[in-house]
Amino acid sequence: YPIASLLILIYNRFFFAFFFAFFSCCSWAQIEVETQRTYPDWVQAFGAGILEGSLTWNNIYNQWKNTIESSCERDESSQNFCTWLRDLLDENYIRIKETAVQRGEHDHYWHQISLYFSQLEGLETGYIRGASRARSDLEEEIPFSDFLLLNAAADIQDLKIYYENFVWKEGNETADVGTQEQGTAVTATSEAETAPKNFFLPSATMLTKIFQTADSPTWRLLFGHSTAGSYASMLRIQKRYKFHYHFSPNQRSNTVPGVDITFTGYPGILGSTDDFYIVKGRQVQSIVGGVGIKNENLDLWKTVNVTQALPLAARVMAANRIAQNRRTWAKAMSRHPFTGCKQWITVDLNKLRPQDNLYVSLAEDEKHDDAALPLNAADEAAINERHNRNKGLVWIVEQLPGRMHLKDVSEKFLSGENSTWIANGVPYFDEMLQASGVAPDSAYLEMKAAFDDELTNLEAVDQFMRNHGFRGDLMGEESVAYGNIDIKLFSYNAQIGISDYHAFAGPIFIRLQHVQPREAIESESTVSESTDIASNLKDERLSVSIDDAAQLAELERITERRSVRNDMQAIAMRQVSSGPFKWSEIADRITDIEHKGHPDEFNFGKVAPHWAW
Template sequence: MYKFLLGCLLVSLQLIICIQSVQLGQWPSESKTAYAVFDESNEEFVIVNHEPTRDKYVAGAKFANAINQTGWATFEVWTNGNFPDTVQSKAAGFLEGYLTHELIYFSYLNTLQDYCKGRDGYCSKLRTFLATNTKWVNKMYTKLRNTSPFWHQVGLFYEQMEGMATGWEKAAMNTGHSMGNYGLMWFNIFGDMEEFEQMFASQKAGKDWRLNKVGRRHMAASCSALIKVLPDGSDIYTSHVTWNGYESMIRILKKYSFEVHRTAADDSAVIPGHSMSFSSYPGLLYSGDDFSVISSGLVSMETTIGNNNVELFKYIKPTGQVLEGVRSMVANRLASNGKEWTEVFSRHNSGTYNNQWMIVDYKLFKPLKPLRDGLFWVLEQLPTLIESRDMTDVLRSQSFWPSYNSPYFTTIFNLSGVPALVEQYGDWFTYDKTPRALIFNRDQSKVTDMDSMIRMMRYNDYRNDPLSRCEKCEPKYSGENAISARNDLNPANGTYPFHALSHRSHGATDCKVTSHQLMTSLDFIAVGGPTFDSLPAFRWSESDFSNLSHIGHPDLWKFEPVQTKWTL
């Protein structure tokens, strides 16, 4: 445990030292380091465990599995700009696939292994869609990457995934592990699967539990987020809480540092987002939560808004569109400001994994100074439609922006089909009267430092808080109705008006927060596992979900916050 020096401010010519006490867990001190050297004679990467001279290695990486100690594994990879961009990307993926091989396999066993069992028709349609989409994407980036920054970065994403598959397979030669008919693409579409599940009509009576293992369950909230300007204007905190199935809690904090260029042309500039840190999962090449701290000075994050308008699914096509996770990473790499981020992300909208994205440009923030236009952008997506806007005025007027899976923009709200849910179920599906909206509005003023921000984001007092009350539930509450959900604590024999409020293996599985000071070094503070601030910590052996696969998990999820400490 130690005290974290959050920052120092010069105010009215008097130096004021601001020390924020945050009890932090131990960042893993033991790690594996490896380098990828390209063997030209065999056209393959070779793993070496000592640092070669810079002219020899394409990429280096560090990996540590401290899930049992902190709730997190960590992975950091950096590449050498003396090599072509495609080689750098493949080498980075190769090292990640090789070093995180075991966690990828555990995640496969916990979330994907039985995904297609009993529904071959659905999975056949999904595989056909993915194959057609990948073929079209490959054609586009092969043709356009010399002149198009967008398509070059798309190509690098797929080449990094190719490298990851090669690294995974190399490690599997020693372990004998196999993922059957599932490739790494399946890990990278876990958000898009919400739409694919509904498009291809995969749900069957008594089988909808699978929806929570990879995709996001229909009509269920997932994630809370808050951007908060401190009362004295000294800082802006940006925080995100992931909601997901507890089977998904093998998590990795990652940092990518790539010396790649805007296009494949030799004379193009290095990308603004050449380095970024983010919370993620085994096998993913982007955050997936999503929460990313970027060298361009941007922080990007989202909460899922979904799509309940079945008429829009016909606009989701395997050609002409790029999947959401790919576009989010391309925007993270290419954008220098919030407006650019929304423009890049809007290209070739897939209409899958529909979110409210929030982009904070910390370059425009000056402590104790008025907020500058362009500091905060919001984007919301549906099939055929993206709406985005500079929302800095909202931060000026109310000092915070909350996000909780409900569309803000009226056009998006109406087109998404949410009004029908409001009519059927009431205020829970509204933007301004849903429980988390009311809790954020009531409690955000209590945030004055890092401790209070983490408490805000980990908050759940569902049995006592009147804003968590559920009149149509029996008993009259739900652990869903809080900033950090704990659906496992809802009585299994209770009654609930819709599934999201019920007893299930689902809840807030983390918390991440960064600040003006932290993000300058691409750092953030993270807490792993379901909240236990005022509730019993989650323990697999004492839950009624112990039959769910949770290989590689600690039994007891009770961890302190950790602060990232990157090598580069």
């Protein structure tokens, strides 16, 4: 992207100040919006949307062109699906607005849902005005239904499964019966065409570790997250929304706890469909991360009414804003669990405080005593106080169609041997594992045991994420424009109360400490070195599965499911070390993927956003 100068805009259309910063560099655009609490929430929301839309209109257009417009026009099947999806989202939008009017005054959650869509309406208005101000002659207009579609990106894969199995299939069966009644011969459909379709793409990867160092009683958090998505979607924006919303439309009500939300996202989308958030505010400091989980039990969809669904991004943003702790965040997320097969973890950074010195000394004494003495009342009270203090530190929330399971798992994370959790698409809770029909992942335990001791800093987490990533463009003639398209790294040191965050954009590749020119790596002199690196990556535990299709992008027609052959997996992982992704290198294999506004080569360093306010 071209590097633009920082733009700070004071916008007085509604007779009050919005503070807005936007610039683009290092593959991540960056947006910062702050509103004033003295104005009605709907004005804050709508005005913030106008500002963002007017300044990012070109990014929004390119993102829509690369993903929604390109995918929906690919073939007749895609057109039919998108027509159904747009109608569904339009109807749901009308219902959501009506419900928000009825409940928003007394229901904090619904008030925030209303504000999400007010901001989206402002975004569309700002987009139109921004393009007009720039005197741009765009090829197509973006209808509001496609703004809704962009913001339902996290739900599209689930809705595709529902459509294929319960809308398209039932519609065709009805048509076949009608044709048979008229005496017309009907060609029998093949078993592949009638079998249930379930499209689980390679999952994002998420790593969470909470531990203590030998020289300090305080806790540390390491967190890594890598999004899995279409390469066409790689126009990226890091956003910071500092919205002083209230709990209700009444301005005399308190402002919400989650005022300050930072997340990685995309143009035209008001939440992180990456599912990575840093939330701050009055007595709140937390992170929220999520990945997709597998679901082999399509019968779960039979109990779901998709006309009652809320976009996942709107639900998460509402929970981020109104939650005073991790328990209330989980409770808010449990509302309307219709779409979004997801696995979430949320950590309360305020609870990563030093342990009680008395408890530490007691633990040391027990190590040296053959039989520990019974605790007196004071000692027992200290231990109970520690337990209560750590309660609520970590919650895991899992969702399948129409189902939600949420639990405080703080004690498991603080017990030592369970301090690391690697989320890789397999349900965490036994109940959800059984409901999904997914087999337990034994490779997870082996992977955890092999790497746990090495995960002591963000550099190690970064290396882990890269070694276990997926690059769909590295599979030769079977290449697909899909894979892990970023890495986010976050740490928090409770002893000094400082966090560290940075992110990489683009399909991942192995970064060597001593980077050599590309030509040198390919030369004879470095063949042995490259072979050594490749052998370290050739790991049978790195098995993934993908859906076989012409391309794996949003809304694409997917035909059947198969596993990636181990030899193709090994080739793909070996080539990760060869260098960054280039569109020009896959042009002969992947010809119909739009990538307007993208650089040819995604070879960017880490970015740690520096906010203006």
